Amino acid sequence: MSEQKKIQKQKIPVRQRTPEERVKDFGEVEYLYSPEEATLEALRCLQCKNPPCVEDCPVHIKIPVFIRQIAEKNIELAIRTILEDNPLPSVCGRVCPQESQCQKRCTVGRIGDPIQIGKLERFVGDSTLKPLPERMKKNKKVAVIGSGPASLTCAGELARLGYTVTVFEALHEIGGVLLYGIPEFRLPKAVLEQEISYLRELGVEFQTNVLVGRTLPFHELREQFDAVFLGTGAGLPKYLHIPGENLRDVYSANEFLTRINLMKSYMFGEYDTPLVVKGDVVVIGGGNVAMDAARSALRMGARSVTVVYRRGRKEMPARIEEIAHAEEEGVKFAFLAAPVRIEGDSEGNVTSIVCQRMLLGEPDERGRRCFLPVEGDYFVLPANMVINAIGLDTNRILLETIEGLALDQKGHVVVDENLQTSLSGVFAGGDVVLGAATVILAAGHGKQAAHAIDRYLFQK
CATH class of the missing domain: 3.50.50.60 (FAD/NAD(P)-binding domain)
Structure with missing residues (x-):
């Protein structure tokens, strides 16, 4: 108990705009932690040897590591740590339900407020430039269909692994549900664009106004690429x-x-x-x-x-x-x-x-x-x-044009433990498999699929 008494039980609160002010515009509700506030919050972390928070993070960010780096005021190293597992820290820091995932398992939360992991991730993502990793270029090409969280995470991870990646988006702007489904006061467009710009710097190519299955037949896509990821989401109300x-x-x-x-x-x-x-x-x-x-x-x-x-x-x-x-x-x-x-x-x-x-x-x-x-x-x-606002189903415009693609009774794509579909070299993840889910669960699928594609192409 003597050790527990040394723990700062109360979280460092995030400053907010007043309700009267924020209902007049679409500006963000919460302010970013200041460097001093972020350091104080990070110092509350116990640095568990077997951190339960990492287990409950769908992309398995090394949470205690990046929090320790914040406490040491090494933000540049903290962003490198996060980017090893998640290319969208500013997005996920804002919209992921940390309270039901990583923060729910926080050890400090047993005696007080859990560490504000999402607020710290957002602080790191917004506070410093994202460095490009060293990569070995691989002579393989992967097509990613859709540009929501599963697709962006998959594309970013594949690019980090050295693959040539092209994302095909049916709409005129990139971002999927992150762009058209989340209001500006929860996820500013400028923040999303910064995350997408980082993917471009990694080498990801984006093509908009391409409706795969209509303007670009799926069989032609398979002929042009070594593997395909389906991340078309659930956009049918x-x-x-x-x-x-x-x-x-x-x-x-x-x-x-x-x-x-x-x-x-x-x-x-x-x-x-x-x-x-x-x-x-x-x-x-x-x-x-x-x-x-x-x-x-x-x-x-x-x-x-x-x-x-x-x-x-x-x-x-x-x-x-x-x-x-x-x-x-x-x-x-x-x-x-x-x-x-x-x-x-x-x-x-x-x-x-x-x-x-x-x-x-x-x-x-x-x-x-x-x-x-x-x-x-x-x-x-x-x-x-x-x-x-009672939910969304998968849109079958593309799925029903793909010959041999297995779907379940709800219209979701059927995948194996490696997220490979019934078609060889075609993988799927996110809402098109799970049904309407959270951003971070979709991102977790995107990361898992990227590594499955890497293994598939290595064996090919």
Whole structure:
């Protein structure tokens, strides 16, 4: 116990902008640690000999090593340590759910606040230039389809291993869900572009406006490259399947956030926006995407925003800090409720949404408590816009054009333990295999696939 008393139990807090200030724009909520704050937080780390935090990091960053280097004020060495395992530190430091992964296992967290691993990773990623590693060039080419977190991580790792890598993106900008799905206040576009620029410096080539399977046949791609990675993600929205879903101003969160991010609606006064938000907005869902949509709607001018979720607050899959930020900014919550009907006027405009009360039942096979409708118990919320954020499925535009590619019943690509598909030399990872998952889980798949491709090409 005497040793424990020496431990600084309380975390060094990250300074934040006030809710009143941040709802007026799309600027980041949190400030970066200062060098002094980062050093103090790093000094809290116990430097465990068998660090559980590394075990629970999907890309297995050497967490205690880079934290010790921060404590020693050697930021240049800390970024080298992180880049050995993760080419996207500034991204992952912002959007990964560290509280349910690496920080959840932190030894210091048993007696106080866990080490703020994500905040420290972000500090390192933002504070210094990323050095290029020494590499042995290999005479092999790999195609990466898609440019989300799985693809970018796979491309970066393959480039670091010496391969010639080309990323093919269907849209006009690089970044996948990191670009079109995450708002500027959680992941600034400039930060993402810096990470992508580093991949370019590593030698990764990017080709945009290429819809593999349509503008470029997949069989031609296989002929031109020694291996292929499929990282096309899960970008097809699930639907509510309730009356009124076809009314005007009923959006999927995917479309809503894409319009804001890719069409730059968040840059007030600088870009003409095709998205007008006014009146009362209702968001359906309880994940991070629902929080992103709700908080974006506030910033776009909504009079009020209410999140409707069929379970309770404790069961919400969104990050705790995202829920807290939403509440601070004025988002309201209707828990234990499910939409049954969207109502509109004679011109097809949304006017309200009818919801049914729910009760929590017994846990399902995944441990989540099921929800049961309360017979006859309904309530009405005023709504001028409804945003559906109940999840995403894989988009089969490419997958169904690939002859011989095995898919499961949900449309996910089937892979073996090495993430190789039913086609030799074709690998897949991220949401196209997992279903809609987190950025860091997708990145972990990308890294795993890169090393599997390396082994495959070495044996070839």
